[in-house]
Amino acid sequence: xAGFTLIELMIVVxxxxxxxxxxxxxxxxxxxxxxxxxxQGKLMDLAAxxxxxxxxxxxxxxxxxxxxxxxxxxxxQVATSNDHQSYLVTATxxxxxxxxxxxxxxxxxxxxxxxxxxxxxxxxxxxxWER
Numbered sequence: 106x107a108g109f110t111l112i113e114l115m116i117v118v119x120x121x122x123x124x125x126x127x128x129x130x131x132x133x134x135x136x137x138x139x140x141x142x143x144x145q146g147k148l149m150d151l152a153a154x155x156x157x158x159x160x161x162x163x164x165x166x167x168x169x170x171x172x173x174x175x176x177x178x179x180x181x182q183v184a185t186s187n188d189h190q191s192y193l194v195t196a197t198x199x200x201x202x203x204x205x206x207x208x209x210x211x212x213x214x215x216x217x218x219x220x221x222x223x224x225x226x227x228x229x230x231x232x233x234w235e236r
Contacts, residue, residue, distance in 0.1 A: 137207055140178055141220070145234050147173060148181075148194055148212050155183070155192060155214070164189035165214070178202045179210070191215070193228070210234065 151173055158168045166189035170181040179196040186192070191214040198204035208222045217228035226232060 133203075137204060140204060141207065141210070141234075144176075144179055144196060144210060145218075147176075148196060148210060151181075151183075151194060152212055152214075152216070155194075165192045168192065170194070178204050 151170060154171060155165060155168050159165050165183075165185040168183055168185065170183050173179070173181040173196075176199075178199060180199050182195050182197075184193045184195070193214075194212045196210040198207045198209075206223050208220055208224050209226065211219050211226060211228050213228045215228075217230060217232065218234045219226035219228045219232035220234045
């Protein structure tokens with residue numbers, strides 16, 4: 106008689122389920138990492154736009170996140186200092202977008218960046234998006 110027995114098919118199903126259980130978390134983490142890296146590039150583009158804005162208006166007063174304001178994965182805020190000569194951009198993961206718990210991305214007018222998985226941070230000379 107040719108063919109597979111029920112036991113053999115069940116063993117294959119169990120093996121496939123185990124492989125999927127191992128692979129899926131790695132896949133989702135890679136997707137998060139890719140989205141984060143893509144957004145870091147968008148924040149650098151925003152920083153260039155903010156510098157152009159400052160060159161035209163002599164301050165960051167009134168500067169906005171522009172096209173990033175309606176992003177699916179992150180909510181972006183641009184906060185300026187009291188004298189409007191420096192800024193801090195904060196990208197917070199949006200709830201329900203698959204990036205929950207990933208941590209805030211931050212960038213300041215000095216080009217300093219920071220990111221801490223699952224937490225908050227303050228950009229400094231020793232912080233970066235790499236950790």
